[in-house]
Amino acid sequence: MVVVVQQADFDLNQEYQTLIEGNQTDGAVVTFCGLVRDFNQGHEIIGLTLEHYPAMTLKALEKIEAEARERWTLGRVTIIHRVGDLDLGDQIVFVGVSSRHRKDAYAASQFIMDTLKTDAPFWKKERTTTGPRWVESEMR
Amino acid sequence: MVVVVQQADFDLNQEYQTLIEGNQTDGAVVTFCGLVRDFNQGHEIIGLTLEHYPAMTLKALEKIEAEARERWTLGRVTIIHRVGDLDLGDQIVFVGVSSRHRKDAYAASQFIMDTLKTDAPFWKKERTTTGPRWVESEMR
Amino acid sequence: MIKILFFAQLKETLDCCELELDGDGIAEVKDIIELLSQRGVVWAKALNAEKLMMAVNQDLAKANTQVNDGDEVAFFPPVTGG
Protein backbone atom coordinates (compact mmCIF):
# COMPACT_ATOMS: atom_id res chain seq x y z
CA MET A 1 0.00 0.00 0.00
CA VAL A 2 1.26 3.46 -0.94
CA VAL A 3 -0.67 6.46 0.38
CA VAL A 4 0.94 9.85 -0.10
CA VAL A 5 -0.07 13.48 0.39
CA GLN A 6 2.46 15.78 -1.24
CA GLN A 7 2.93 19.13 -2.95
CA ALA A 8 5.12 17.60 -5.66
CA ASP A 9 3.79 16.25 -8.92
CA PHE A 10 3.60 12.50 -9.57
CA ASP A 11 4.54 10.43 -12.61
CA LEU A 12 1.91 8.02 -13.91
CA ASN A 13 4.44 5.66 -15.43
CA GLN A 14 6.44 5.42 -12.22
CA GLU A 15 3.28 4.70 -10.25
CA TYR A 16 2.24 2.09 -12.80
CA GLN A 17 5.63 0.38 -12.47
CA THR A 18 5.18 0.28 -8.70
CA LEU A 19 1.86 -1.50 -9.23
CA ILE A 20 3.13 -4.15 -11.67
CA GLU A 21 6.85 -4.66 -11.00
CA GLY A 22 7.41 -8.26 -9.88
CA ASN A 23 3.64 -8.68 -9.72
CA GLN A 24 2.68 -11.58 -11.98
CA THR A 25 -0.52 -12.34 -10.16
CA ASP A 26 -2.60 -9.34 -11.15
CA GLY A 27 -3.87 -9.21 -14.72
CA ALA A 28 -5.79 -5.95 -14.31
CA VAL A 29 -4.57 -2.45 -13.48
CA VAL A 30 -6.96 0.51 -13.30
CA THR A 31 -5.63 4.03 -12.80
CA PHE A 32 -7.47 7.27 -12.21
CA CYS A 33 -5.84 10.68 -12.69
CA GLY A 34 -7.66 13.85 -11.71
CA LEU A 35 -6.50 17.12 -13.30
CA VAL A 36 -7.26 20.82 -12.90
CA ARG A 37 -9.77 21.54 -15.65
CA ASP A 38 -10.53 24.86 -17.29
CA PHE A 39 -14.18 25.28 -16.39
CA ASN A 40 -15.96 24.26 -13.21
CA GLN A 41 -19.37 25.07 -11.77
CA GLY A 42 -19.70 27.91 -14.27
CA HIS A 43 -16.34 29.53 -13.55
CA GLU A 44 -13.27 29.87 -15.75
CA ILE A 45 -10.30 28.48 -13.85
CA ILE A 46 -6.72 29.82 -13.77
CA GLY A 47 -5.54 27.47 -11.03
CA LEU A 48 -6.39 26.32 -7.54
CA THR A 49 -5.02 25.93 -4.05
CA LEU A 50 -5.60 22.70 -2.18
CA GLU A 51 -5.92 23.08 1.57
CA HIS A 52 -6.02 20.01 3.79
CA TYR A 53 -6.08 18.90 7.42
CA PRO A 54 -2.55 17.54 7.64
CA ALA A 55 -2.98 15.40 10.76
CA MET A 56 -6.04 13.71 9.27
CA THR A 57 -5.51 13.34 5.51
CA LEU A 58 -3.22 10.29 5.51
CA LYS A 59 -5.34 8.59 8.13
CA ALA A 60 -8.50 9.21 6.09
CA LEU A 61 -6.94 7.86 2.89
CA GLU A 62 -5.56 4.79 4.67
CA LYS A 63 -9.00 4.09 6.07
CA ILE A 64 -10.55 4.30 2.59
CA GLU A 65 -7.88 1.95 1.24
CA ALA A 66 -8.49 -0.55 4.07
CA GLU A 67 -12.22 -0.49 3.42
CA ALA A 68 -11.64 -1.14 -0.31
CA ARG A 69 -9.45 -4.13 0.57
CA GLU A 70 -12.19 -5.55 2.77
CA ARG A 71 -14.72 -5.35 -0.03
CA TRP A 72 -12.70 -6.55 -3.02
CA THR A 73 -9.78 -8.86 -3.84
CA LEU A 74 -7.00 -6.38 -4.52
CA GLY A 75 -3.31 -6.66 -5.21
CA ARG A 76 -1.56 -3.31 -4.89
CA VAL A 77 -3.15 0.05 -4.18
CA THR A 78 -1.64 3.52 -4.49
CA ILE A 79 -3.33 6.79 -3.55
CA ILE A 80 -1.55 10.11 -4.10
CA HIS A 81 -3.19 13.48 -3.43
CA ARG A 82 -1.43 16.77 -4.02
CA VAL A 83 -1.83 19.89 -1.88
CA GLY A 84 -0.81 23.53 -2.31
CA ASP A 85 -0.91 25.68 -5.42
CA LEU A 86 -1.77 24.00 -8.73
CA ASP A 87 -2.18 25.40 -12.23
CA LEU A 88 -4.60 24.65 -15.03
CA GLY A 89 -3.87 21.17 -16.41
CA ASP A 90 -1.88 20.05 -13.35
CA GLN A 91 -2.41 16.61 -11.90
CA ILE A 92 -4.29 16.60 -8.59
CA VAL A 93 -4.92 13.02 -7.58
CA PHE A 94 -3.82 9.50 -8.54
CA VAL A 95 -5.51 6.24 -7.62
CA GLY A 96 -3.99 3.01 -8.91
CA VAL A 97 -5.34 -0.47 -8.21
CA SER A 98 -4.11 -3.87 -9.37
CA SER A 99 -6.13 -7.05 -9.04
CA ARG A 100 -6.49 -10.56 -10.43
CA HIS A 101 -9.97 -9.51 -11.43
CA ARG A 102 -10.88 -6.66 -13.75
CA LYS A 103 -14.19 -5.98 -12.04
CA ASP A 104 -12.57 -5.73 -8.62
CA ALA A 105 -9.96 -3.27 -9.89
CA TYR A 106 -12.64 -1.04 -11.44
CA ALA A 107 -15.01 -1.22 -8.47
CA ALA A 108 -12.28 -0.51 -5.91
CA SER A 109 -10.83 2.36 -7.92
CA GLN A 110 -14.22 4.00 -8.25
CA PHE A 111 -15.05 3.40 -4.58
CA ILE A 112 -11.77 4.97 -3.48
CA MET A 113 -12.38 8.09 -5.59
CA ASP A 114 -16.02 8.38 -4.52
CA THR A 115 -15.16 8.04 -0.84
CA LEU A 116 -12.15 10.33 -1.11
CA LYS A 117 -14.51 12.98 -2.50
CA THR A 118 -16.84 12.76 0.51
CA ASP A 119 -14.57 11.76 3.41
CA ALA A 120 -11.00 13.01 2.90
CA PRO A 121 -10.29 16.48 4.35
CA PHE A 122 -9.20 18.41 1.25
CA TRP A 123 -10.67 21.72 0.10
CA LYS A 124 -10.17 23.41 -3.26
CA LYS A 125 -10.02 27.17 -3.56
CA GLU A 126 -10.07 28.11 -7.22
CA ARG A 127 -8.41 31.11 -8.80
CA THR A 128 -10.93 32.12 -11.45
CA THR A 129 -11.06 34.96 -13.97
CA THR A 130 -13.55 36.67 -11.63
CA GLY A 131 -11.56 36.15 -8.43
CA PRO A 132 -10.94 33.37 -5.91
CA ARG A 133 -13.74 31.05 -4.79
CA TRP A 134 -14.10 27.95 -2.68
CA VAL A 135 -15.35 25.01 -4.71
CA GLU A 136 -18.81 23.93 -3.68
CA SER A 137 -19.23 20.37 -2.53
CA GLU A 138 -21.09 18.11 -4.94
CA MET A 139 -22.11 15.78 -2.15
CA ARG A 140 -25.48 14.24 -2.66
CA MET B 1 -10.19 8.48 -31.23
CA VAL B 2 -7.26 6.08 -31.36
CA VAL B 3 -8.01 2.39 -31.98
CA VAL B 4 -5.03 0.16 -32.69
CA VAL B 5 -4.41 -3.57 -33.08
CA GLN B 6 -0.69 -4.29 -33.06
CA GLN B 7 1.94 -6.84 -32.15
CA ALA B 8 4.19 -4.18 -30.60
CA ASP B 9 4.06 -3.20 -26.95
CA PHE B 10 2.54 0.10 -25.85
CA ASP B 11 3.71 2.73 -23.36
CA LEU B 12 1.20 3.83 -20.74
CA ASN B 13 2.79 7.23 -20.28
CA GLN B 14 2.75 7.97 -24.00
CA GLU B 15 -0.91 6.96 -24.22
CA TYR B 16 -1.71 9.11 -21.19
CA GLN B 17 -0.02 12.10 -22.82
CA THR B 18 -2.14 11.55 -25.94
CA LEU B 19 -5.24 11.71 -23.75
CA ILE B 20 -4.33 14.91 -21.86
CA GLU B 21 -2.02 16.97 -24.11
CA GLY B 22 -3.70 20.27 -24.93
CA ASN B 23 -6.86 18.93 -23.31
CA GLN B 24 -7.86 21.34 -20.54
CA THR B 25 -11.51 20.36 -20.58
CA ASP B 26 -11.30 16.88 -19.11
CA GLY B 27 -10.58 16.61 -15.39
CA ALA B 28 -10.79 12.81 -15.25
CA VAL B 29 -8.66 10.16 -16.95
CA VAL B 30 -9.26 6.44 -16.36
CA THR B 31 -6.89 3.87 -17.81
CA PHE B 32 -7.12 0.09 -17.87
CA CYS B 33 -4.13 -2.14 -18.59
CA GLY B 34 -4.54 -5.89 -18.98
CA LEU B 35 -1.47 -8.08 -18.49
CA VAL B 36 -0.57 -11.75 -18.91
CA ARG B 37 -0.90 -13.18 -15.42
CA ASP B 38 0.75 -16.29 -14.02
CA PHE B 39 -2.28 -18.38 -13.20
CA ASN B 40 -5.57 -18.63 -15.06
CA GLN B 41 -8.50 -21.03 -14.87
CA GLY B 42 -6.33 -23.42 -12.82
CA HIS B 43 -3.34 -23.44 -15.18
CA GLU B 44 0.17 -22.12 -14.71
CA ILE B 45 0.96 -19.77 -17.58
CA ILE B 46 4.26 -19.37 -19.43
CA GLY B 47 2.87 -17.10 -22.12
CA LEU B 48 0.11 -16.85 -24.68
CA THR B 49 -0.61 -16.30 -28.34
CA LEU B 50 -3.36 -13.92 -29.35
CA GLU B 51 -5.15 -14.83 -32.55
CA HIS B 52 -7.62 -12.42 -34.12
CA TYR B 53 -9.84 -11.88 -37.15
CA PRO B 54 -7.82 -9.11 -38.82
CA ALA B 55 -10.56 -7.77 -41.11
CA MET B 56 -12.97 -7.47 -38.19
CA THR B 57 -11.00 -6.47 -35.09
CA LEU B 58 -10.60 -2.74 -35.78
CA LYS B 59 -14.20 -2.49 -36.92
CA ALA B 60 -15.41 -4.22 -33.75
CA LEU B 61 -13.35 -1.95 -31.50
CA GLU B 62 -14.48 1.19 -33.32
CA LYS B 63 -18.09 0.09 -32.89
CA ILE B 64 -17.58 -0.37 -29.16
CA GLU B 65 -15.96 3.08 -28.92
CA ALA B 66 -18.85 4.69 -30.84
CA GLU B 67 -21.39 3.02 -28.55
CA ALA B 68 -19.53 4.30 -25.48
CA ARG B 69 -19.58 7.83 -26.90
CA GLU B 70 -23.33 7.61 -27.41
CA ARG B 71 -23.90 6.62 -23.81
CA TRP B 72 -21.53 8.94 -21.97
CA THR B 73 -19.94 12.39 -22.31
CA LEU B 74 -16.39 11.52 -23.27
CA GLY B 75 -13.36 13.51 -24.34
CA ARG B 76 -10.66 11.28 -25.81
CA VAL B 77 -10.71 7.51 -26.08
CA THR B 78 -7.85 5.14 -26.91
CA ILE B 79 -8.11 1.37 -27.34
CA ILE B 80 -5.00 -0.71 -28.05
CA HIS B 81 -5.06 -4.50 -28.28
CA ARG B 82 -1.98 -6.57 -28.94
CA VAL B 83 -1.87 -9.77 -31.01
CA GLY B 84 0.75 -12.48 -31.53
CA ASP B 85 3.07 -14.08 -28.97
CA LEU B 86 3.16 -12.59 -25.48
CA ASP B 87 5.08 -13.60 -22.37
CA LEU B 88 4.16 -13.69 -18.70
CA GLY B 89 3.79 -10.13 -17.41
CA ASP B 90 3.42 -8.61 -20.90
CA GLN B 91 0.82 -5.96 -21.53
CA ILE B 92 -2.16 -7.18 -23.60
CA VAL B 93 -4.69 -4.39 -23.78
CA PHE B 94 -4.98 -0.67 -23.02
CA VAL B 95 -8.16 1.35 -22.68
CA GLY B 96 -7.86 5.05 -21.87
CA VAL B 97 -10.76 7.45 -21.47
CA SER B 98 -10.82 11.15 -20.61
CA SER B 99 -13.95 13.03 -19.61
CA ARG B 100 -15.14 16.14 -17.81
CA HIS B 101 -16.90 13.76 -15.45
CA ARG B 102 -15.26 11.10 -13.33
CA LYS B 103 -18.29 8.81 -13.41
CA ASP B 104 -18.50 8.93 -17.20
CA ALA B 105 -14.81 8.06 -17.54
CA TYR B 106 -15.17 5.06 -15.22
CA ALA B 107 -18.43 3.81 -16.74
CA ALA B 108 -17.19 4.11 -20.32
CA SER B 109 -13.85 2.44 -19.54
CA GLN B 110 -15.59 -0.49 -17.89
CA PHE B 111 -18.17 -0.75 -20.68
CA ILE B 112 -15.45 -0.81 -23.33
CA MET B 113 -13.55 -3.60 -21.54
CA ASP B 114 -16.71 -5.62 -20.86
CA THR B 115 -17.88 -5.35 -24.46
CA LEU B 116 -14.42 -6.01 -25.87
CA LYS B 117 -14.41 -9.25 -23.85
CA THR B 118 -17.67 -10.44 -25.42
CA ASP B 119 -17.70 -8.90 -28.91
CA ALA B 120 -14.17 -8.33 -30.24
CA PRO B 121 -12.74 -11.26 -32.23
CA PHE B 122 -9.62 -12.12 -30.22
CA TRP B 123 -8.73 -15.58 -28.92
CA LYS B 124 -6.06 -16.46 -26.39
CA LYS B 125 -4.11 -19.69 -26.61
CA GLU B 126 -2.06 -20.12 -23.49
CA ARG B 127 1.28 -21.84 -23.18
CA THR B 128 1.00 -23.58 -19.81
CA THR B 129 3.33 -25.85 -17.86
CA THR B 130 1.11 -28.75 -18.98
CA GLY B 131 0.94 -27.77 -22.66
CA PRO B 132 -0.99 -25.33 -24.84
CA ARG B 133 -4.69 -24.65 -24.28
CA TRP B 134 -7.31 -22.31 -25.63
CA VAL B 135 -8.64 -20.02 -22.92
CA GLU B 136 -12.28 -20.74 -22.11
CA SER B 137 -14.73 -17.91 -22.51
CA GLU B 138 -16.07 -16.44 -19.31
CA MET B 139 -19.19 -15.15 -21.03
CA ARG B 140 -22.22 -15.18 -18.86
CA MET C 1 -19.36 -16.82 -54.19
CA ILE C 2 -19.46 -16.56 -50.40
CA LYS C 3 -16.20 -16.56 -48.48
CA ILE C 4 -16.25 -18.59 -45.25
CA LEU C 5 -13.66 -18.15 -42.47
CA PHE C 6 -12.94 -20.13 -39.30
CA PHE C 7 -10.89 -19.05 -36.29
CA ALA C 8 -9.20 -20.39 -33.14
CA GLN C 9 -10.32 -23.81 -31.85
CA LEU C 10 -12.84 -24.11 -34.65
CA LYS C 11 -10.13 -23.64 -37.27
CA GLU C 12 -8.08 -26.39 -35.58
CA THR C 13 -11.04 -28.75 -35.18
CA LEU C 14 -12.03 -28.42 -38.84
CA ASP C 15 -8.41 -28.17 -40.00
CA CYS C 16 -9.65 -25.38 -42.27
CA CYS C 17 -9.28 -21.62 -42.07
CA GLU C 18 -11.05 -20.55 -45.22
CA LEU C 19 -13.27 -21.90 -48.03
CA GLU C 20 -15.65 -20.59 -50.67
CA LEU C 21 -19.24 -21.60 -51.33
CA ASP C 22 -21.51 -21.00 -54.28
CA GLY C 23 -24.14 -18.51 -53.16
CA ASP C 24 -27.00 -20.44 -54.76
CA GLY C 25 -29.56 -21.59 -52.21
CA ILE C 26 -27.96 -19.59 -49.38
CA ALA C 27 -30.24 -16.94 -47.87
CA GLU C 28 -29.24 -16.93 -44.21
CA VAL C 29 -26.24 -17.97 -42.13
CA LYS C 30 -28.05 -21.12 -41.05
CA ASP C 31 -28.15 -22.30 -44.66
CA ILE C 32 -24.36 -22.28 -44.63
CA ILE C 33 -24.28 -24.21 -41.35
CA GLU C 34 -26.66 -26.77 -42.80
CA LEU C 35 -24.65 -27.14 -45.98
CA LEU C 36 -21.28 -27.49 -44.24
CA SER C 37 -22.73 -29.91 -41.69
CA GLN C 38 -23.06 -32.41 -44.51
CA ARG C 39 -19.27 -32.63 -44.61
CA GLY C 40 -19.32 -35.12 -41.75
CA VAL C 41 -19.84 -35.51 -38.05
CA VAL C 42 -16.88 -33.29 -37.05
CA TRP C 43 -18.25 -30.37 -39.09
CA ALA C 44 -21.83 -30.98 -38.03
CA LYS C 45 -20.93 -31.03 -34.34
CA ALA C 46 -18.57 -28.04 -34.45
CA LEU C 47 -20.93 -25.79 -36.43
CA ASN C 48 -23.92 -26.59 -34.26
CA ALA C 49 -22.15 -25.95 -30.95
CA GLU C 50 -24.39 -23.95 -28.62
CA LYS C 51 -21.90 -21.12 -28.11
CA LEU C 52 -20.73 -20.77 -31.72
CA MET C 53 -20.34 -17.13 -32.76
CA MET C 54 -20.68 -15.83 -36.30
CA ALA C 55 -20.13 -12.66 -38.29
CA VAL C 56 -21.34 -11.45 -41.67
CA ASN C 57 -19.10 -8.89 -43.33
CA GLN C 58 -17.20 -8.40 -40.07
CA ASP C 59 -20.30 -7.65 -37.99
CA LEU C 60 -21.52 -10.07 -35.33
CA ALA C 61 -24.45 -12.03 -36.70
CA LYS C 62 -26.98 -14.71 -35.84
CA ALA C 63 -28.13 -17.89 -37.57
CA ASN C 64 -31.00 -15.97 -39.17
CA THR C 65 -28.84 -13.07 -40.45
CA GLN C 66 -29.22 -12.59 -44.19
CA VAL C 67 -26.33 -13.54 -46.47
CA ASN C 68 -25.80 -12.27 -50.01
CA ASP C 69 -23.48 -13.32 -52.79
CA GLY C 70 -20.05 -11.76 -52.26
CA ASP C 71 -20.40 -11.64 -48.45
CA GLU C 72 -17.74 -12.79 -46.02
CA VAL C 73 -19.08 -15.08 -43.30
CA ALA C 74 -16.98 -16.10 -40.30
CA PHE C 75 -17.52 -18.74 -37.62
CA PHE C 76 -15.63 -18.80 -34.34
CA PRO C 77 -15.79 -19.87 -30.69
CA PRO C 78 -16.64 -17.34 -27.95
CA VAL C 79 -14.02 -14.61 -27.96
CA THR C 80 -11.45 -14.40 -25.17
CA GLY C 81 -9.54 -11.17 -25.73
CA GLY C 82 -8.90 -8.34 -23.28
Place this chain on the structure above:
Amino acid sequence: MIKILFFAQLKETLDCCELELDGDGIAEVKDIIELLSQRGVVWAKALNAEKLMMAVNQDLAKANTQVNDGDEVAFFPPVTGG
Protein backbone atom coordinates in the same frame (compact mmCIF):
# COMPACT_ATOMS: atom_id res chain seq x y z
CA MET D 1 -7.80 20.98 27.37
CA ILE D 2 -9.49 20.26 24.07
CA LYS D 3 -7.87 21.50 20.85
CA ILE D 4 -10.29 22.91 18.29
CA LEU D 5 -9.40 23.35 14.60
CA PHE D 6 -11.19 25.07 11.70
CA PHE D 7 -10.52 24.69 7.98
CA ALA D 8 -11.26 26.26 4.59
CA GLN D 9 -14.24 28.63 4.35
CA LEU D 10 -15.02 28.08 8.02
CA LYS D 11 -11.54 29.20 9.03
CA GLU D 12 -11.97 32.36 6.95
CA THR D 13 -15.48 33.08 8.19
CA LEU D 14 -14.42 32.76 11.84
CA ASP D 15 -11.00 34.28 11.17
CA CYS D 16 -9.66 31.53 13.41
CA CYS D 17 -7.78 28.34 12.64
CA GLU D 18 -7.21 26.97 16.10
CA LEU D 19 -8.22 27.48 19.73
CA GLU D 20 -8.27 25.56 22.99
CA LEU D 21 -11.15 24.91 25.36
CA ASP D 22 -11.26 23.71 28.91
CA GLY D 23 -12.69 20.18 28.85
CA ASP D 24 -15.02 20.79 31.79
CA GLY D 25 -18.65 20.38 30.85
CA ILE D 26 -17.83 18.98 27.41
CA ALA D 27 -19.08 15.44 26.82
CA GLU D 28 -19.98 15.45 23.13
CA VAL D 29 -19.11 17.49 20.04
CA LYS D 30 -22.41 19.33 20.29
CA ASP D 31 -21.36 20.76 23.64
CA ILE D 32 -18.46 22.44 21.88
CA ILE D 33 -20.77 23.82 19.20
CA GLU D 34 -23.08 25.18 21.87
CA LEU D 35 -20.22 26.77 23.80
CA LEU D 36 -18.63 28.40 20.75
CA SER D 37 -22.00 29.61 19.44
CA GLN D 38 -22.07 31.99 22.38
CA ARG D 39 -19.22 33.91 20.76
CA GLY D 40 -21.68 35.75 18.54
CA VAL D 41 -23.96 35.44 15.56
CA VAL D 42 -21.15 34.66 13.07
CA TRP D 43 -19.95 31.72 15.14
CA ALA D 44 -23.46 30.53 15.92
CA LYS D 45 -24.49 30.56 12.27
CA ALA D 46 -21.30 28.96 10.93
CA LEU D 47 -21.16 26.16 13.49
CA ASN D 48 -24.83 25.27 13.05
CA ALA D 49 -24.69 25.08 9.26
CA GLU D 50 -26.57 22.06 7.99
CA LYS D 51 -23.64 20.60 6.06
CA LEU D 52 -20.92 21.23 8.67
CA MET D 53 -18.51 18.30 8.98
CA MET D 54 -16.57 17.42 12.10
CA ALA D 55 -13.80 15.10 13.24
CA VAL D 56 -12.65 13.87 16.62
CA ASN D 57 -9.01 12.80 16.76
CA GLN D 58 -8.84 12.84 12.95
CA ASP D 59 -11.83 10.53 12.45
CA LEU D 60 -15.06 11.83 10.94
CA ALA D 61 -17.56 12.42 13.73
CA LYS D 62 -21.10 13.54 14.45
CA ALA D 63 -22.61 16.03 16.88
CA ASN D 64 -23.21 13.23 19.37
CA THR D 65 -19.67 11.79 19.16
CA GLN D 66 -18.03 11.62 22.58
CA VAL D 67 -15.19 14.02 23.39
CA ASN D 68 -12.59 13.55 26.12
CA ASP D 69 -10.03 15.86 27.61
CA GLY D 70 -6.94 15.95 25.39
CA ASP D 71 -8.90 15.26 22.19
CA GLU D 72 -8.49 17.19 18.96
CA VAL D 73 -11.79 18.29 17.45
CA ALA D 74 -12.02 19.79 13.96
CA PHE D 75 -14.84 21.57 12.16
CA PHE D 76 -14.93 22.09 8.40
CA PRO D 77 -17.21 22.56 5.39
CA PRO D 78 -17.98 19.62 3.06
CA VAL D 79 -14.73 18.37 1.56
CA THR D 80 -13.95 19.03 -2.11
CA GLY D 81 -10.77 17.07 -2.83
CA GLY D 82 -10.14 14.59 -5.61
